Amino acid sequence: MTTxxxxxxxxxxxxxxxxxxxxxxxxxxxxxxxxxxISLVAFDKALLGRRLGSGLSVGILLGALxxxxxxxxxxFYVRWANTHYDAALSxxxxxxxxxx
Amino acid sequence: xxxxxxxxxxxxxxMVFFFVIIAITLGITYWAARRTRTTEHFYAAGRTVSPGQxxxxxxxxxxxxxxxxxxxxxxxxxxxxxxxxxxxWLVGWPVVLFLIAEPLRNLGKYTFADVVAARLxxxxxxxxxxxxxxxxxxxxxxxxxVGAGGxxxxxxxxxxxxxxxxxxxxxIAYVLFGGMLATTWVxxxxxxxxxxxxFILAMLVLAKFGFNPSRLFGAAAAKYGDAVLxxxxxxxxxxDAISLGMALMFGTAGLPHILMRFYTVPDARAARTSVFYAxxxxxxxxxxxxxxxxxxxxxxxxxxIKGVDKGANMAAPLLAEYIGGTPFLGFIAAVAFAxxxxxxxxxxxxxxxxxxxxLWVNVVRGGKASGDEELKVARVATVILGVAAVILGITxxxxxxxxxxxxxxxxxxxxxxxxxxxxIFWRRFTTAGAVASMLTGTxxxxxxxxxxxxxxxxxxHRATAWFPLKNPALVTIPLGxxxxxxxSLMSARVAxxxxxxxxxxxxxxxxxx
Numbered sequence: 134m135t136t137x138x139x140x141x142x143x144x145x146x147x148x149x150x151x152x153x154x155x156x157x158x159x160x161x162x163x164x165x166x167x168x169x170x171i172s173l174v175a176f177d178k179a180l181l182g183r184r185l186g187s188g189l190s191v192g193i194l195l196g197a198l199x200x201x202x203x204x205x206x207x208x209f210y211v212r213w214a215n216t217h218y219d220a221a222l223s224x225x226x227x228x229x230x231x232x233x
Numbered sequence: 234x235x236x237x238x239x240x241x242x243x244x245x246x247x248m249v250f251f252f253v254i255i256a257i258t259l260g261i262t263y264w265a266a267r268r269t270r271t272t273e274h275f276y277a278a279g280r281t282v283s284p285g286q287x288x289x290x291x292x293x294x295x296x297x298x299x300x301x302x303x304x305x306x307x308x309x310x311x312x313x314x315x316x317x318x319x320x321x322w323l324v325g326w327p328v329v330l331f332l333i334a335e336p337l338r339n340l341g342k343y344t345f346a347d348v349v350a351a352r353l354x355x356x357x358x359x360x361x362x363x364x365x366x367x368x369x370x371x372x373x374x375x376x377x378x379v380g381a382g383g384x385x386x387x388x389x390x391x392x393x394x395x396x397x398x399x400x401x402x403x404x405i406a407y408v409l410f411g412g413m414l415a416t417t418w419v420x421x422x423x424x425x426x427x428x429x430x431x432f433i434l435a436m437l438v439l440a441k442f443g444f445n446p447s448r449l450f451g452a453a454a455a456k457y458g459d460a461v462l463x464x465x466x467x468x469x470x471x472x473d474a475i476s477l478g479m480a481l482m483f484g485t486a487g488l489p490h491i492l493m494r495f496y497t498v499p500d501a502r503a504a505r506t507s508v509f510y511a512x513x514x515x516x517x518x519x520x521x522x523x524x525x526x527x528x529x530x531x532x533x534x535x536x537x538i539k540g541v542d543k544g545a546n547m548a549a550p551l552l553a554e555y556i557g558g559t560p561f562l563g564f565i566a567a568v569a570f571a572x573x574x575x576x577x578x579x580x581x582x583x584x585x586x587x588x589x590x591x592l593w594v595n596v597v598r599g600g601k602a603s604g605d606e607e608l609k610v611a612r613v614a615t616v617i618l619g620v621a622a623v624i625l626g627i628t629x630x631x632x633x634x635x636x637x638x639x640x641x642x643x644x645x646x647x648x649x650x651x652x653x654x655x656x657i658f659w660r661r662f663t664t665a666g667a668v669a670s671m672l673t674g675t676x677x678x679x680x681x682x683x684x685x686x687x688x689x690x691x692x693x694h695r696a697t698a699w700f701p702l703k704n705p706a707l708v709t710i711p712l713g714x715x716x717x718x719x720x721s722l723m724s725a726r727v728a729x730x731x732x733x734x735x736x737x738x739x740x741x742x743x744x745x746x
Contacts, residue, residue, distance in 0.1 A: 178465075192463055199324065203323050215505075
């Protein structure tokens with residue numbers, strides 16, 4: 134087990150694990166959204182062909198929403214990293230005093 | 234040639250734009266050449282590219298002829314099915330952001346192999362990574378060259394072979410003299426032209442439908458049946474759709490020419506911001522392809538599109554001609570030409586880096602080559618790749634562009650991506666595991682593509698194929714991860730303090746190491 138040391142290695146370890154959890158969670162969300170969409174393409178063509186009003190089909194709407202969801206996930210990650218992750222990094226840099 | 238179109242006849246506007254684009258990009262190359270003196274300039278533009286510039290350059294590197302011409306063509310002839318590519322090609326970007334961009338910037342120098350090899354033995358890892366890089370780059374280049382040859386032949390009436398040679402020569406000039414700096418600005422110019430051109434074209438299409446996309450889709454259904462708005466024949470086997478989706482999603486994070494761009498920005502934070510911009514721009518572009526594809530279907534018609542080019546790659550130029558006549562056709566054709574030039578330049582640079590930085594410097598010379606020597610070897614490699622691209626382009630005349638690119642994505646997703654993720658995040662990863670993962674992923678993809686209906690039925694015209702899926706990613710991505718993990722667990726443990734150092738560098742960068 135790592136013990137707290139003056140070079141901030143325990144803090145880096147903790148931050149690394151936190152970033153990994155966020156990164157893997159967001160990746161899994163993107164995977165679920167996209168493969169949910171692809172599974173519908175593969176297994177439920179009738180649903181995707183259903184029409185909403187004059188021309189828009191469920192499939193086209195969901196396709197556009199997949200793109201919008203990718204935007205939202207990247208926006209969410211960048212906002213988290215710019216505020217929390219960067220702040221934690223600079224705290225480690227200030228307090229670490231590491232010269233390794 | 235079709236009587237109703239000016240495609241294939243000399244087009245003055247296209248010629249003018251064509252020469253303006255060549256002149257501007259060569260001017261950029263001249264400017265960049267004077268600033269390209271070290272390997273850091275040649276591979277990474279001196280690490281001075283801003284996040285906004287890199288966002289546009291990433292988009293420029295990524296939005297290939299397959300994106301623009303291929304998707305518009307697929308949607309115009311098959312309807313909804315083409316949109317599987319539009320969405321699949323975007324969803325890889327969040328994965329790049331979450332898992333790859335920042336660690337890559339902090340852990341590497343010029344190539345993604347820098348990161349995979351960082352904690353491991355250099356020579357075997359570099360050789361395996363170079364094989365994955367060159368396989369990906371080669372398939373991608375073939376697709377781009379074939380698209381370029383066909384496009385220029387149709388636009389200007391030049392012979393296919395002449396067109397390929399022109400593209401090859403321009404690509405060599407950008408990279409050889411201007412390195413990454415010229416390549417970056419060629420990407421930016423191209424991204425602005427492509428996004429601007431596609432946006433204007435989409436708006437002019439929507440203007441005919443009261444700026445209501447639903448009316449456009451409704452018109453397509455009224456003319457060609459409700460089936461064009463639903464999944465259709467392109468995906469007859471459900472597992473094909475999932476396998477293709479996996480290749481598109483994880484392939485992006487294994488494309489050497491994309492990964493290389495993260496070394497051009499000053500730090501990891503800039504790498505992060507640049508992916509955010511790139512995702513926005515690329516997503517916007519793929520939404521436009523919905524409109525362009527259905528617009529071409531309704532206004533031009535699938536029969537006319539296939540009449541001009543069996544691969545349907547001329548859908549967007551034909552749509553431009555319908556909307557704005559010969560001048561607009563010329564503009565869009567020139568934009569498509571710029572698109573191809575920029576992508577091949579990025580690919581050539583990535584391939585040259587694998588040959589010079591990974592193979593020559595770190596394998597042949599054991600990491601002891603001088604900067605001048607590395608720069609010279611990189612330039613020789615650029616010329617070799619350029620000539621090889623021309624030869625391959627002529628050899629593979631007549632293949633469907635979008636489909637060839639999806640093969641490159643399958644190799645990137647199976648050969649490069651698993652090893653890169655394991656190298657960044659997994660403590661127990663070993664040299665043997667990395668080599669096993671990259672070689673198995675790449676070779677299994679090549680073998681299964683050969684045995685798939687894609688080659689056996691479509692190319693060789695056999696009745697059946699041994700392997701059922703058109704794209705092997707469903708099998709080969711898990712295989713790449715499994716080989717990396719199993720072989721690592723069977724080989725000797727790596728010291729834990731090496732990983733602590735690696736983790737510090739991954740987050741803090743080299744400045745604090």
